Amino acid sequence: MSETVVLRGKPVAEEMTEKDRQVAQQLREKGIIPTLAIVRVGEDPGDLAYERGASKRAEKTGIEVRHIQLEVSITQEELVEQIRQLNQDDAVHGVLMLRPLPRGIDEKYVCEQLAPAKDIDGITSGSMAGVFMDTDTGFPPCTAQACMDILDYYGVDLTGRKVTVMGRSLVIGKPVAMMAMRRNATVTVLHSRTTREDFAKAGRDADIVIAAMGRAKMVGADELGLDQVILDVGINSDEDGGLCGDVDFAAAEPAASMITPVPGGVGSVTTAVLMRHVLQAAEKSLE
Amino acid sequence: MSETVVLRGKPVAEEMTEKDRQVAQQLREKGIIPTLAIVRVGEDPGDLAYERGASKRAEKTGIEVRHIQLEVSITQEELVEQIRQLNQDDAVHGVLMLRPLPRGIDEKYVCEQLAPAKDIDGITSGSMAGVFMDTDTGFPPCTAQACMDILDYYGVDLTGRKVTVMGRSLVIGKPVAMMAMRRNATVTVLHSRTTREDFAKAGRDADIVIAAMGRAKMVGADELGLDQVILDVGINSDEDGGLCGDVDFAAAEPAASMITPVPGGVGSVTTAVLMRHVLQAAEKSLE
Numbered sequence: 001m002s003e004t005v006v007l008r009g010k011p012v013a014e015e016m017t018e019k020d021r022q023v024a025q026q027l028r029e030k031g032i033i034p035t036l037a038i039v040r041v042g043e044d045p046g047d048l049a050y051e052r053g054a055s056k057r058a059e060k061t062g063i064e065v066r067h068i069q070l071e072v073s074i075t076q077e078e079l080v081e082q083i084r085q086l087n088q089d090d091a092v093h094g095v096l097m098l099r100p101l102p103r104g105i106d107e108k109y110v111c112e113q114l115a116p117a118k119d120i121d122g123i124t125s126g127s128m129a130g131v132f133m134d135t136d137t138g139f140p141p142c143t144a145q146a147c148m149d150i151l152d153y154y155g156v157d158l159t160g161r162k163v164t165v166m167g168r169s170l171v172i173g174k175p176v177a178m179m180a181m182r183r184n185a186t187v188t189v190l191h192s193r194t195t196r197e198d199f200a201k202a203g204r205d206a207d208i209v210i211a212a213m214g215r216a217k218m219v220g221a222d223e224l225g226l227d228q229v230i231l232d233v234g235i236n237s238d239e240d241g242g243l244c245g246d247v248d249f250a251a252a253e254p255a256a257s258m259i260t261p262v263p264g265g266v267g268s269v270t271t272a273v274l275m276r277h278v279l280q281a282a283e284k285s286l287e
Numbered sequence: 288m289s290e291t292v293v294l295r296g297k298p299v300a301e302e303m304t305e306k307d308r309q310v311a312q313q314l315r316e317k318g319i320i321p322t323l324a325i326v327r328v329g330e331d332p333g334d335l336a337y338e339r340g341a342s343k344r345a346e347k348t349g350i351e352v353r354h355i356q357l358e359v360s361i362t363q364e365e366l367v368e369q370i371r372q373l374n375q376d377d378a379v380h381g382v383l384m385l386r387p388l389p390r391g392i393d394e395k396y397v398c399e400q401l402a403p404a405k406d407i408d409g410i411t412s413g414s415m416a417g418v419f420m421d422t423d424t425g426f427p428p429c430t431a432q433a434c435m436d437i438l439d440y441y442g443v444d445l446t447g448r449k450v451t452v453m454g455r456s457l458v459i460g461k462p463v464a465m466m467a468m469r470r471n472a473t474v475t476v477l478h479s480r481t482t483r484e485d486f487a488k489a490g491r492d493a494d495i496v497i498a499a500m501g502r503a504k505m506v507g508a509d510e511l512g513l514d515q516v517i518l519d520v521g522i523n524s525d526e527d528g529g530l531c532g533d534v535d536f537a538a539a540e541p542a543a544s545m546i547t548p549v550p551g552g553v554g555s556v557t558t559a560v561l562m563r564h565v566l567q568a569a570e571k572s573l574e
Contacts, residue, residue: 125416125424132419132465133412133457160482168468170420178419181455184480186489193471195447202473 005154005258007231009146009268012153016272017061023279024062027286034282035064036120036274037086040098041079041105042072047098054096057271063278066092076105080113087115093285094120094278117284120277122175131175134182139277144175146269147210147231148183154258156208156229158185164202166190166219166246167212172233176210199223211246220248221255230259233266292441292545294518296433296555299440303559304347310566311349314573321569322351323407323561324373327385328366328392329359334385341383344558350565353379363392367400374402380572381407381565404571407564409462418462421469426564431462433556434497434518435470441545443495443516445472451493452476453486453506453533459499459520467497486510498533507535508542517546520553 027034036058040047051067058065068082079101086095095118101107116126116138127138139145151158163185167173173189181187188202192213203209203223209230211219216236224230224247234246245262253259260266314321323345327334338354345352355369366388373382382405388394403413403425414425426432438445450472454460460476468474475489479500490496490510496517498506503523511517511534521533532549540546547553 125413125420125422128419129412129416132415132461135412137412160480160485162485174419174465174468178461181461181476181478184478186475186477186481186485188473188475188489189468190473191468191471193447194473198447198449198473202475 002257004253004256006253007150007154007229007258007260007265009150009260009265012146012150013057013269013272015153016149016269016276017057020061020272020276020279023283027279027282028062030286032282032286033064033091034062034279035066035092036094036096036278037066037068037089037092038096038098039068039070039082039086041070041074041101044098050098054271054274057275058278061272061275061279063275072102074102074105076110079105079110083110083113087113087118090285092118093282094118094274096121096274097123099123118281120274120281128170128175131178134178139280140175140179141171142270142273142277143172143233143266144179145273145277146266147176147233148179149269149273150231150260150266151208151229156258158183158208161185161207162205163187163208163210164190164206165210165212166199166203167214167233169212169214172212176212176233180208180210209247213246215246216244217246217248219246220251224252224255226255227257228255230256231266232260232262235262235267289544291540291543293540294437294441294516294545294547294552296437296547296552299433299437300344300556300559302440303436303556303563304344307348307559307563307566310570314566314569315349317573319569319573320351320378321349321566322353322379322381323565324353324355324376324379324382325385326355326357326369326373326382328357328361328388331385337385341558341561344562345565348559348562348566350562359389361389361392363397366392366397370397370400374400374405377572379405380569381405381561383408383561384410386410405568407561407568415457415462418465421465426567427462427466428458429557429560429564430459430520430553431466432560432564433553434463434520435466436556436560437518437547437553438495438516443545445470445495448472448494449492450474450495450497451489452497452499453490454478454499454501454520456499456501463497463499463520467495496534500533502533503531504533504535506533507538511539511542513542514544515542517543518553519547519549522549522554 111123122141130137163180168191204225212233232245232247238244398410409428417424450467455478491512499520519532519534525531
């Protein structure tokens with residue numbers, strides 16, 4: 001058996017940013033300053049960390065960031081008004097809404113107010129319809145797109161291959177299933193109501209496994225086969241307080257052909273995807 | 288082996304219409320006359336036949352039909368204007384656009400002008416987003432819903448069962464996959480790029496097969512297992528000029544637990560679904 005390739009996200013992100021820096025430069029030469037607005041309500045440490053990561057990636061890419069920092073006490077009406085202003089602002093190409101929003105705010109309603117053309121993280125029904133119908137409305141969720149970019153970078157073609165998606169969330173499971181299907185994969189979607197036996201069998205039978213259940217190390221040797229490509233989308237805390245994925249890496253790695261680590265895998269690519277979406281939104285705004 | 292149940296559509300449609308007649312009556316008592324507008328461009332024999340079937344079903348249900356008959360020479364702008372008028376007309380609750388539209392008209396664009404609230408046959412991106420996201424925006428395509436209604440009528444629960452969908456079209460394959468997943472089935476979607484071996488294996492392994500490839504009798508004994516529930520969505524011409532499904536009924540029937548015939552199966556339920564959607568649209572318009 002040949003050695004397992006660890007699918008690190010960093011080189012994927014670096015290559016994307018390298019290319020995108022040129023795209024950003026070309027836009028600037030046309031008088032467009034590609035701009036991302038990050039809307040943050042409150043001071044959640046997770047939000048702050050993600051905002052820092054996105055800002056760093058934006059700087060590397062040549063994208064301006066406008067930080068919209070709002071008090072936790074903001075009303076839903078005020079937040080919606082803020083989004084409407086961003087929708088109308090031609091200088092803003094993409095809007096990232098950090099979530100979850102505070103309690104008392106109808107998150108679904110608020111997100112839906114964002115114009116799909118600026119919805120660079122796939123949170124609106126317009127973006128979802130685009131993913132489902134394979135049209136260019138909106139953008140897919142960044143994590144789902146990151147899975148595709150990793151497969152592309154490492155030369156994994158999905159045509160005619162069996163992809164098993166573990167999880168059916170709107171953020172990752174369903175959209176990544178659609179995107180794999182668009183790439184001509186034969187897709188099976190597993191979830192919490194799949195029988196244990198079917199789950200293990202569909203995991204073992206797959207050529208490519210995309211684990212996105214959000215449950216620490218729930219996928220191990222029983223649910224995996226030989227020589228598979230394994231993408232682990234989970235980010236969970238393990239028993240020692242460290243980070244781990246949905247896949248038990250130590251158990252899975254020996255038999256796998258390729259596998260993403262956690263951390264350092266899919267999660268390392270999402271901000272690069274976010275920036276690419278901002279540039280695509282800026283380019284579309286030129287048309 | 289127990290005898291195969293032939294899943295006829297007629298009793299399903301009859302029961303639906305029986306219930307819906309009462310719903311229509313209740314709406315009328317509240318002063319609402321549930322109304323379906325059928326938009327037909329030209330005189331295509333298939334369109335005329337479908338319009339007759341829908342009109343008959345509407346009459347049985349207690350739904351008014353407004354026939355909008357347009358010349359083939361109509362321009363796209365005129366057609367769009369027609370749709371806008373129907374969107375604004377509070378007396379019309381649902382709009383059925385007979386398709387395909389004549390050449391020279393951008394069908395996708397025209398369909399997209401219909402208000403999702405009146406989109407009783409699931410042709411707009413709003414309806415598609417509703418199916419994908421499991422929200423109550425718009426309506427699923429009638430054929431996909433008909434599959435679910437047949438399963439309900441004959442007491443087939445999908446929870447934890449393996450559903451194999453053959454076909455990935457927007458009209459049936461993708462939406463029916465989403466609807467089966469919502470009912471907690473473990474879903475695999477096969478299509479033209481699935482390898483022949485995987486196709487046969489996933490067909491054999493399924494508890495429930497939904498065939499929607501649009502190819503006459505392409506699913507036979509090799510692609511099917513024992514004691515399965517088989518829904519055949521295909522309507523094709525066979526070698527003798529008669530109608531046949533995507534499943535070779537003679538080959539499939541002996542081993543099946545339940546199977547829909549063609550004609551007289553899924554297709555017999557679609558107009559009843561259409562009427563139910565009109566009533567649901569009328570009820571929502573009351574809110």
